[in-house]
Amino acid sequence: MLITRRFEFDAGHRIPNHESHCRHLHGHRYVLEVTLRGEPVTQAGRSDEGMVLDFSAVKTLVQRALIEEWDHAFLAYRGDQLLLDALERIPDHKTVLLDAVPTAENLARIAYETLEPRFAALYGERLCLARVRLYETPNCWADYPAG
Numbered sequence: 309m310l311i312t313r314r315f316e317f318d319a320g321h322r323i324p325n326h327e328s329h330c331r332h333l334h335g336h337r338y339v340l341e342v343t344l345r346g347e348p349v350t351q352a353g354r355s356d357e358g359m360v361l362d363f364s365a366v367k368t369l370v371q372r373a374l375i376e377e378w379d380h381a382f383l384a385y386r387g388d389q390l391l392l393d394a395l396e397r398i399p400d401h402k403t404v405l406l407d408a409v410p411t412a413e414n415l416a417r418i419a420y421e422t423l424e425p426r427f428a429a430l431y432g433e434r435l436c437l438a439r440v441r442l443y444e445t446p447n448c449w450a451d452y453p454a455g
């Protein structure tokens with residue numbers, strides 16, 4: 309069975325080599341959907357009986373591991389030196405350095421790679437992170453992994 313918890317956060321970014329307006333500094337109200345695969349707990353009387361994982365537990369893990377870090381941050385490619393030089397001039401600016409340009413595709417992958425080991429460490433074989441869907445706008449999103 310699959311369950312999904314939805315999160316929203318605000319962040320800035322730019323796609324440094326984009327041929328059009330996405331190379332300019334701008335932000336999005338991102339939406340992150342976290343989908344877990346597992347079977348519902350069957351032990352009678354447990355708080356989480358009938359649940360793959362209590363949605364509140366999903367919330368706590370994802371908030372701590374990702375949303376608190378990315379919300380109201382500027383998501384910057386560590387190779388985008390012009391941007392890093394500008395952001396460094398702002399005292400205590402909340403900047404998240406990424407290993408790739410912050411497209412929806414790369415953010416979905418990075419979110420998955422951040423969250424997957426956390427779920428694995430806490431819940432082992434019982435469930436797994438099946439997919440992350442990252443909406444950059446209401447009309448544009450990326451899924452990781454594919455399929």
Ligand SMILES: Nc1nc2c(c(=O)[nH]1)N=C([C@H](O)[C@H](O)COP(=O)(O)OP(=O)(O)OP(=O)(O)O)CN2
Pocket residue numbers: 323330410411412413444445446447448
């Ligand atoms: N495959 C991708 N294409 C684009 C990405 C991306 O991450 N993956 N990102 C961008 C820009 O970040 C841009 O901010 C997208 O916003 P925008 O161009 O405003 O999107 P739309 O015009 O489609 O927005 P609507 O208002 O929904 O029409 C560009 N491409």
Ligand SMILES: [Zn+2]
Pocket residue numbers: 321330334335336444
């Ligand atoms: Zn954008």
